Amino acid sequence: MIENWKDLTDEQKKFAIEQMKKHNIEVPKEVPESAQIFNSMNYVIIKNLIDKNMAKFFYEYVKVEANKLRLLEQEHGPECYDHNYVGIFNDVQAPGVFARYGDPTFDTLLELTRPLFEEAINIPLVSTYSYHRLYQTDSDLKRHKDRKSCEISATLCLGHDISNIDKKVYPNYNWPMWVKDETGKEMPISLEPGDAIMYRGCEVEHWREPFMGLNHAQVFLHYNEKDGEFNNIYDGRKALGMPKLT
Amino acid sequence: MVVDNSYYYFQKALSPDDCKKIIDLGLSKIPENATTAGYTSKGDQPNAEPQKDKTLEELKKETGVDKEIEKKTYIRDSEVSWLDDKWLYDLIMPLIFKANKDAGWKYDLEYNESFQFTVYRPGGFYGWHSDGGGDHNAKYKRYIPGIDKLDDKGKIPTSYTNNNKMVGLVRKLSCTINLNSPGEYMGGNLKFDFGPHSQNERYHECEEIRPQGSIVVFPSFVHHQVTPVTRGTRYSLVLWALGRPFK
Numbered sequence: 245m246i247e248n249w250k251d252l253t254d255e256q257k258k259f260a261i262e263q264m265k266k267h268n269i270e271v272p273k274e275v276p277e278s279a280q281i282f283n284s285m286n287y288v289i290i291k292n293l294i295d296k297n298m299a300k301f302f303y304e305y306v307k308v309e310a311n312k313l314r315l316l317e318q319e320h321g322p323e324c325y326d327h328n329y330v331g332i333f334n335d336v337q338a339p340g341v342f343a344r345y346g347d348p349t350f351d352t353l354l355e356l357t358r359p360l361f362e363e364a365i366n367i368p369l370v371s372t373y374s375y376h377r378l379y380q381t382d383s384d385l386k387r388h389k390d391r392k393s394c395e396i397s398a399t400l401c402l403g404h405d406i407s408n409i410d411k412k413v414y415p416n417y418n419w420p421m422w423v424k425d426e427t428g429k430e431m432p433i434s435l436e437p438g439d440a441i442m443y444r445g446c447e448v449e450h451w452r453e454p455f456m457g458l459n460h461a462q463v464f465l466h467y468n469e470k471d472g473e474f475n476n477i478y479d480g481r482k483a484l485g486m487p488k489l490t
Numbered sequence: 491m492v493v494d495n496s497y498y499y500f501q502k503a504l505s506p507d508d509c510k511k512i513i514d515l516g517l518s519k520i521p522e523n524a525t526t527a528g529y530t531s532k533g534d535q536p537n538a539e540p541q542k543d544k545t546l547e548e549l550k551k552e553t554g555v556d557k558e559i560e561k562k563t564y565i566r567d568s569e570v571s572w573l574d575d576k577w578l579y580d581l582i583m584p585l586i587f588k589a590n591k592d593a594g595w596k597y598d599l600e601y602n603e604s605f606q607f608t609v610y611r612p613g614g615f616y617g618w619h620s621d622g623g624g625d626h627n628a629k630y631k632r633y634i635p636g637i638d639k640l641d642d643k644g645k646i647p648t649s650y651t652n653n654n655k656m657v658g659l660v661r662k663l664s665c666t667i668n669l670n671s672p673g674e675y676m677g678g679n680l681k682f683d684f685g686p687h688s689q690n691e692r693y694h695e696c697e698e699i700r701p702q703g704s705i706v707v708f709p710s711f712v713h714h715q716v717t718p719v720t721r722g723t724r725y726s727l728v729l730w731a732l733g734r735p736f737k
Contacts, residue, residue, distance in 0.1 A: 307637055314632045321658060333632065333654060340654035342634075381635045381652070405636035458636035 303403025328487035390445030406457035504703030516607030622661030675722030
């Protein structure tokens, strides 16, 4: 272990690595800055986790899903469907907005982004579940901490429509999620489509104030630490994309 | 639909003090300069004529306009505000439930809209209309901002709602409360049209609710109007009870 590793120049690091390889010494893995922030703050912002075109695709996908469920309910009534497979409009935390647990598409994203998150926070993870919402005008999210399956969580911004906002009054409106850090400080964090916040869901209190725009799609990607205290792979389900266990 | 009891009323169900309290509250919430409310209201279309108490057929004959008479006339001239105070529901809902039972309608009711406080000034009226069809076509549709468009006035279209509890429901019972004491206004009668096959009279001016604080409850599909106010100002409170569409 080289104690002053982070103080070395790139040239010095390169030389040191060559020497360690030459003498069969294990090369120390550099802890990324994001992991250091996560360790100290219990949350970290990950910019450009997915590219903007992909985020746009997911945003449009969520709107298609919401519109589909709305029309199905209108035609046949809400009781005609197994909401495990079509989503809901009666989410307890955000009533009236479209939400869905374990959509196969977002469960796939959950697993595909897992290595990116592992690298960002330098912690091995297991996927538990995904959940997404299409927030709409006046939506809020009550102050809460998450359940155990959300030990390490990411909330990823997919897209939003704030075309109703008067830019003269609110030139930089971007609906933030608020987090309360360990010191008790409350921080608003705004994301662009494709950006994510990683946070310790069971420890960091988080919430959203009422939304002024038209709609805002967000997906939550939840993980447990691999071999950690909970290790509740797939949230107890047999596989990704399966309905929530009741 | 023809029903045995086309309306049900309670005279002087609200005290004069309650009526005054409602009027003060309602007036305090009417936006400044608001002159009309609802669709095809006064001011929506330039040069439109008031329908007053005429049917569209009568208006066609009178004006010679055959096509799109609705767009060349307006159905309503009144001001409204919306009230959501719990004490109002506590006061009114038991009466609606009692009317629903005693009139023999026994409709399944699940929810209700906000109270609509309405002011009809001299000349004010609300032409022939029904409050809702009661079938699946009349269900409130879910409004999703950014997916659905607002109407020309920048409001949620009338058949849509952003209230999660109203989605899929229809207006089943309408309730009108007269807040004025007798003699404070003339005209402004609530008038029903029970249809040509009604067992009794077809048209009925609901004089029963003239005493202050009186309430009338009727199925929302019943056609009705408020005839033009000829003197004074008429204050009323309206509520719609909602349920699943008729089967």
